[in-house]
Amino acid sequence: MRARKVVARPLLAAILAVAALGTALLTSPMAEAQTRRRNRGLDITLGLGAGGCTDLYCAGLDMSAQTKLEVLFRVVRYLSVGAHMGFQFGAPDRNLPGFYDLGWSMVVGPEVRGILPVGRLEAWLGVVSGFMRMQIEQENDDRNQIDVAWMNGFALGFGFGAQYFVHRRVAVGLDFWLYKGLFDKAHTYENDGNPTVETSRDMSRSERAAVGVVFTVGAVVTFFIPL
Numbered sequence: 001m002r003a004r005k006v007v008a009r010p011l012l013a014a015i016l017a018v019a020a021l022g023t024a025l026l027t028s029p030m031a032e033a034q035t036r037r038r039n040r041g042l043d044i045t046l047g048l049g050a051g052g053c054t055d056l057y058c059a060g061l062d063m064s065a066q067t068k069l070e071v072l073f074r075v076v077r078y079l080s081v082g083a084h085m086g087f088q089f090g091a092p093d094r095n096l097p098g099f100y101d102l103g104w105s106m107v108v109g110p111e112v113r114g115i116l117p118v119g120r121l122e123a124w125l126g127v128v129s130g131f132m133r134m135q136i137e138q139e140n141d142d143r144n145q146i147d148v149a150w151m152n153g154f155a156l157g158f159g160f161g162a163q164y165f166v167h168r169r170v171a172v173g174l175d176f177w178l179y180k181g182l183f184d185k186a187h188t189y190e191n192d193g194n195p196t197v198e199t200s201r202d203m204s205r206s207e208r209a210a211v212g213v214v215f216t217v218g219a220v221v222t223f224f225i226p227l
């Protein structure tokens with residue numbers, strides 16, 4: 001019986017030591033960091049900044065505001081997929097009283113993003129493809145009559161940026177995006193005081209080549225929802 005007690009005491013001490021070590025590891029900063037990793041969940045990102053265009057159709061417009069919304073699902077810590085929606089606006093570069101100009105573009109489509117996490121900092125690269133519309137509204141005279149020209153079609157986008165998690169579920173950062181529209185038709189809506197006329201035509205090769213790139217840069221805030 002005494003021998004059994006002699007053997008049991010060291011065994012019990014070993015079990016207690018292992019339990020204490022496990023508890024220490026589980027409550028260590030490393031373990032806490034592991035539990036804080038954003039391995040799976042939703043990233044909801046709101047962006048605001050400036051946007052411009054290298055397009056000949058935007059020659060009469062200056063850079064102006066842009067905004068975007070992204071809802072991405074983190075499949076794993078390093079990859080997310082979801083929806084991307086952005087609006088970019090162009091301001092008139094002429095200062096004539098009584099005249100009105102407005103240019104804007106919209107991009108909506110699925111996005112795939114690769115993520116490189118380094119502690120609280122995350123760098124990323126993203127691609128988006130989907131629907132794009134570019135539209136320009138311009139007064140044709142001093143009677144406030146608006147002519148509208150627009151193009152719809154497929155678009156590709158490429159973006160990169162970085163964000164820093166100031167809280168477990170909130171990050172702030174910067175991003176930069178390029179969007180290239182691939183259009184085949186041009187549409188116009190002319191208002192000359194008579195019944196309005198809407199026309200559509202096939203774009204020539206030179207017109208398609210003249211379609212440039214829409215670019216945006218801005219600040220973002222991301223809300224992470226673990227799943």
